Amino acid sequence: MPMLQEPSKKYRAFKPLNLPDRSWPSKTIDKPPRWLSTDLRDGNQSLVDPMDGEQKWNYFQMLVKLGYKEIEVSFPSASQTDFDFTQRLIRTPGIVPDHVWVQVLSPCRKELIRRTVDSLKGAKKAILHLYLATSPCFQNIVFNMNNEESKALAVECTKYARSITKDDPEQAGTEWAYEFSPETFSDTSPEFAVEVCEAVKAAWEPSVENPIIFNLPATVEMSTPNVYADQIEYFCKNISEREKIAVSLHPHNDRGCAVAAAELAQMAGADRVEGTLFGNGERTGNVDLVTLALNLYTQGIHPGIDFSDITSVIDMVESSNKIPVHPRQPYGGQLVVCAFSGSHQDAIKKGFQKRKQEGATSESPWQVPYLPLDPQDIGRTYEAIIRVNSQSGKGGVAWIIQRQLELDLPRGLQIAFSKIVQRETDMLGRELLPTEITKLFEQAYHLKHNPRFSLVDYDITADRSKSPAPPEAGKTSSSRNLRRLFRGVIEIDGQEHRIQGTGNGAISSLADALRNLGIDLDVAEYKEHTIGTNKDAKAATYIECTAAGSKQRVWGVGIHHDVVQASLIALLSAASTFLSSRPSSPVPFRPKRSNTNDLPSPASSPGRNNDSNQDNDKDVEASPLVSRLEASINGTQ
Ligand SMILES: CC(=O)SCCNC(=O)CCNC(=O)[C@H](O)C(C)(C)COP(=O)(O)OP(=O)(O)OC[C@H]1O[C@@H](n2cnc3c(N)ncnc32)[C@H](O)[C@@H]1OP(=O)(O)O
Numbered sequence: 241m242p243m244l245q246e247p248s249k250k251y252r253a254f255k256p257l258n259l260p261d262r263s264w265p266s267k268t269i270d271k272p273p274r275w276l277s278t279d280l281r282d283g284n285q286s287l288v289d290p291m292d293g294e295q296k297w298n299y300f301q302m303l304v305k306l307g308y309k310e311i312e313v314s315f316p317s318a319s320q321t322d323f324d325f326t327q328r329l330i331r332t333p334g335i336v337p338d339h340v341w342v343q344v345l346s347p348c349r350k351e352l353i354r355r356t357v358d359s360l361k362g363a364k365k366a367i368l369h370l371y372l373a374t375s376p377c378f379q380n381i382v383f384n385m386n387n388e389e390s391k392a393l394a395v396e397c398t399k400y401a402r403s404i405t406k407d408d409p410e411q412a413g414t415e416w417a418y419e420f421s422p423e424t425f426s427d428t429s430p431e432f433a434v435e436v437c438e439a440v441k442a443a444w445e446p447s448v449e450n451p452i453i454f455n456l457p458a459t460v461e462m463s464t465p466n467v468y469a470d471q472i473e474y475f476c477k478n479i480s481e482r483e484k485i486a487v488s489l490h491p492h493n494d495r496g497c498a499v500a501a502a503e504l505a506q507m508a509g510a511d512r513v514e515g516t517l518f519g520n521g522e523r524t525g526n527v528d529l530v531t532l533a534l535n536l537y538t539q540g541i542h543p544g545i546d547f548s549d550i551t552s553v554i555d556m557v558e559s560s561n562k563i564p565v566h567p568r569q570p571y572g573g574q575l576v577v578c579a580f581s582g583s584h585q586d587a588i589k590k591g592f593q594k595r596k597q598e599g600a601t602s603e604s605p606w607q608v609p610y611l612p613l614d615p616q617d618i619g620r621t622y623e624a625i626i627r628v629n630s631q632s633g634k635g636g637v638a639w640i641i642q643r644q645l646e647l648d649l650p651r652g653l654q655i656a657f658s659k660i661v662q663r664e665t666d667m668l669g670r671e672l673l674p675t676e677i678t679k680l681f682e683q684a685y686h687l688k689h690n691p692r693f694s695l696v697d698y699d700i701t702a703d704r705s706k707s708p709a710p711p712e713a714g715k716t717s718s719s720r721n722l723r724r725l726f727r728g729v730i731e732i733d734g735q736e737h738r739i740q741g742t743g744n745g746a747i748s749s750l751a752d753a754l755r756n757l758g759i760d761l762d763v764a765e766y767k768e769h770t771i772g773t774n775k776d777a778k779a780a781t782y783i784e785c786t787a788a789g790s791k792q793r794v795w796g797v798g799i800h801h802d803v804v805q806a807s808l809i810a811l812l813s814a815a816s817t818f819l820s821s822r823p824s825s826p827v828p829f830r831p832k833r834s835n836t837n838d839l840p841s842p843a844s845s846p847g848r849n850n851d852s853n854q855d856n857d858k859d860v861e862a863s864p865l866v867s868r869l870e871a872s873i874n875g876t877q
Pocket residue numbers: 282285315317318319346347348349352371372373382383423459522
């Protein structure tokens with residue numbers, strides 16, 4: 241059936257009460273409420289397959305561990321399972337701690353109240369909870385009662401409840417509390433809700449020390465959360481003996497505003513909140529206690545509930561309810577601490593970097609873009625935060641590489657590698673896992689996966705084949721003026737070649753040797769850093785090269801305990817990338833010169849005179865950048 245053109249005939253706007261002197265909008269929440277978990281009652285009654293005794297048992301223990309002190313454990317008159325479970329809890333020593341109240345629910349029907357009270361036999365602290373719907377809709381459709389009859393039933397059942405609990409000498413071993421819910425409070429006239437509760441209060445006779453709980457449910461969420469807050473403020477202001485009353489909230493989520501309703505209604509004066517973990521419950525659920533608690537936490541107020549291991553809470557909730565926690569559920573959802581999009585990743589990465597630079601501890605004030613909560617505080621790892629798909633940018637990719645390989649990629653390499661990742665995610669049409677990104681990086685820069693070039697052996701000596709220019713007057717010759725001779729064996733596409741070249745330092749002499757093979761690369765950018773701090777520390781070197789005569793730029797990465805070797809590996813990595821990107825690739829590379837293999841091996845001729853190889857050593861002048869870098873590697877700067 242199509243949607244109605246004119247819904248106003250079928251649906252009427254909720255008529256809010258008129259409360260011009262409301263004060264809640266200017267209030268703030270500065271302390272946690274009394275919490276009641278009704279996972280094992282309201283949550284349980286809405287499940288396709290309600291929990292069995294064992295599941296309830298484990299769930300109850302988790303609730304206690306999390307810090308809940310009031311737990312609605314069952315609807316004992318509903319089933320033997322619920323009755324037996326309640327008795328098992330009470331009769332097993334050490335399961336219900338002395339500070340924990342066990343709460344149970346019954347309708348206003350005497351035989352059911354009797355059975356409910358029986359289930360509490362032996363309890364140390366028990367809250368008996370009765371409910372009766374008070375809205376015109378329920379009075380007319382369900383009960384066929386008027387206000388007077390509703391009130392009379394509530395009072396009669398309260399008196400009966402009192403007679404078999406706190407007034408019964410045989411029940412003296414139990415500390416009794418009483419909760420009454422004018423069910424459908426959100427749709428009940430506020431005046432009538434107060435009237436019924438006044439009558440129930442008179443019947444129970446609460447004290448300041450043991451207040452009565454008036455639970456004011458939004459059994460069905462009827463309107464915007466401010467309307468519920470007005471209703472609660474009205475109740476708080478108009479009920480007598482407020483000090484003998486705990487005003488409790490029980491919002492359902494029909495309009496998706498249960499959390500907001502619970503928060504505004506606390507500002508309006510409520511003391512207590514009933515809800516469930518992740519909001520399980522009838523229809524769209526009860527208010528989510530996790531969100532409420534962590535909303536407080538991120539305002540700097542400890543909720544008194546410990547969600548430091550939220551994953552194990554999720555496991556328990558999902559296995560007991562047989563309903564998955566939604567991936568976008570506030571705080572708990574799988575995707576809540578993840579960012580896929582480039583600009584989010586970039587900002588988050590910068591946020592974490594800033595914390596690192598400032599030496600922030602887990603207690604330091606939290607300010608990270610896009611993340612209202614430190615994921616670590618709820619037991620989530622940073623690794624999961626940034627995830628990469630086709631919407632991601634260089635920042636996210638660099639973050640993964642940093643977390644996985646401890647490599648702090650230069651900006652240019654971030655851009656280059658991010659293009660490779662982008663191609664892959666576009667091609668696959670899905671997210672890439674950190675392990676896949678790492679593998680892609682290792683492949684792209686030949687860290688593990690068959691580089692076309694690899695360094696088998698080498699030595700670098702002073703090149704005495706050409707006399708350095710005599711020192712200027714008044715200056716002495718220094719190692720700065722000495723040229724270097726690289727002699728080594730490299731493997732290209734599985735075949736070993738002896739090569740040699742000269743330059744101002746290690747990199748330029750290897751670049752020269754490669755040039756002699758027809759691979760003409762200039763070093764355009766160089767960056768290195770240490771990985772680790774102890775004796776196992778390694779050097780990571782990044783080199784960007786330009787290919788002579790073309791605009792092509794390639795990056796190479798080298799990692800080694802020895803910084804010089806790391807930079808040579810990085811240059812060969814760049815050469816491999818260059819070679820692989822040439823149109824002829826992957827045809828095995830044929831060196832330009834055929835006589836390179838005739839060169840003496842580095843091991844057999846250490847320190848030999850280079851004169852015989854003069855013609856091989858095209859005397860290339862390294863770029864100023866390379867000279868500077870090499871001077872710093874050689875320790876001469
Ligand atoms: C908003 C809430 O979540 S309220 C809690 C709801 N939870 C549950 O209902 C779970 C457990 N319930 C049950 O196991 C059963 O419904 C029982 C044991 C309570 C009652 O079972 P039954 O006697 O078979 O009756 P049924 O389930 O059809 O209940 C409807 C009857 O209860 C009456 N009723 C409903 N709510 C109340 C109430 N709060 N107080 C008194 N009577 C009530 C109805 O008017 C109806 O009476 P009728 O039979 O005279 O027309």
